[in-house]
Amino acid sequence: MKQKLLLAFALCVFLSGLQAQELIYKTFKDTRIINTHSIETPGARKLDFRVTHRFGDMLGSNGGWSNFFGLENASDISIGLEYGISDRLMLGLSRAKGSSVSDRKQLVNGLIKYRILRQMTEEAPLSLTFAGGSSLSTMPKVEGSEGINAFPKFSHRFAFFGQLLLARKFSEKLTFQLSATVVHRNLVRDEESNDTYAVGLAGRIQANKVVALIFDSQLPLNGYASPFNNNSHFPSFGIGAEFDTGGHVFQINLTNSNGIMETDYLPNTTANWAKGQFRLGFTISRLFNL
Template sequence: MKTKIIKSRLLVFSALLLLTGQAAFSQEELEKELAVPAAGREKVSATFKSTKLINGHTNETLFKNELDFKVDHRFGDIAGSNGGIRKFFGLDNSTDVRIGFEYGLTDNLTIGLARAKGATAVQQLYEGSIKYRLLQQTTDNHIPFAVTLFGSNTIAAVTANKDDASSPIAYNGFKDRQNWVAQIILARKFSSNLSFTLTPSYVHRNFTAFRDQNDMFAIGVGGRFKFTRRMALVVDYFLPFRDKSDKAYLEQVTATKFYNPLGVGLEMETGGHVFHLNFTNATGIQEMQFIPQTTSSWLKGQYRWGFSISRRFSFAH
């Protein structure tokens, strides 16, 4: 009797197994069979579209074997005593022009050469730069932000002023013409539309005007808000840490005031080209000028229209 029960149970059981074995899987059931591709640790890409925001750098470097050709232009004051209709809102003047080439030696290491007019008395600038991507943010936040290092050396080729020893260009030899910049660029992409930078910076000028600072620390902040797939609002701001008595002395002697550079602009990306249309109170384009030498104020109408055009060529094959 007992064996009979067991037998019949086995029969039912095996029949059930057979049935399930033969039944087709629905799409939903089938999908469960497919191992979900692990979310994995991916590097966050395209935190910014360009290696620069307006005045400051972003954490982005070029990919290996890419050449970036970039032209930056800053016009004269739009308003204020040096602007207005007489100066065609600054378009009659250009405070600084820069032509630069950058090349990606590896995906993480970019070198650059540039020529800039220079905005103050320190003119005819040649810049050599190096930018190294140390850390990349990851999608799983194992690395919550990116870290890129930037360093540059700018040499002023302007004729030395031998008559006035207090002049910023009273150079005595080649060493005086050199200016160094070191930056640690921290960046985070909060969403596909929103990215920020925080840039502790150090500027060392081998030679400056009398009582101007050779060494200066500054902190930069920047952001990008993408409002369409190809257009974004970009902003950056630098806060230099200046010695108070030196500042007061210089402001009195030169009858100018120091301001902190603030830029706002529109970024347009067309697939290879990146255009920036921007407004900033900074007259210089090089870090060694706009950080320590911005003497024009937004509030006095001393902001200018500027643009940059960047074209990336890839020689990867």
């Protein structure tokens, strides 16, 4: 009898330990927030088909009625696939137009993402993810040009980024995320820096079962891209609404970022919210089980 009681007690302790270390799921509903990656990956053997669109300026000198508040222009467009190798590891490939203010256009982008640490109820209060990628400009080379599009070497067509994402789901309704990013471009203008460092803040507030409010911001810290050093550049900031219909996630947002890829928008955010230089954007994400 005593042995049975001891066995039952040990089993209860073991099960309570498992419960105390329960994983926290769905910190975010998507692998992106607006411009910034989230700590999420699609999951093992899941294929994520993504379409992201940024229109033109809604207001300001380049917006308004003349271009139907930016809807007749496309600042950037991206179409891509991302596949979950495991619950932690994801690989992705996409094609982007390239932002209207960038020297690099017609981008082919590779992505890798790995969940280093996952939030648990007791043992791990935070989630930590690494994201990294490369962008290859496939735009035609312009012989004799003094600009970036001269591409003296093939390697000059490349740009890279690495990003650490740290997030915590505080409750079923509230999530915050911090990020640190470095972007390296192999070829830049004389006044620019090859490396751009940025820090970011993002969040998500669940309004009801279907709709959530989201925001993110990225602040470049150095060089020509930093608002501290150049009054023609600004922090990237976006706000939006996210709709989870079960089969797919649809997001609609407003942002002053012209580009979509980290290698594009972080060094090149020249649009000012105060002057109406923000644009409507949307993202559609559809998951397939393979």
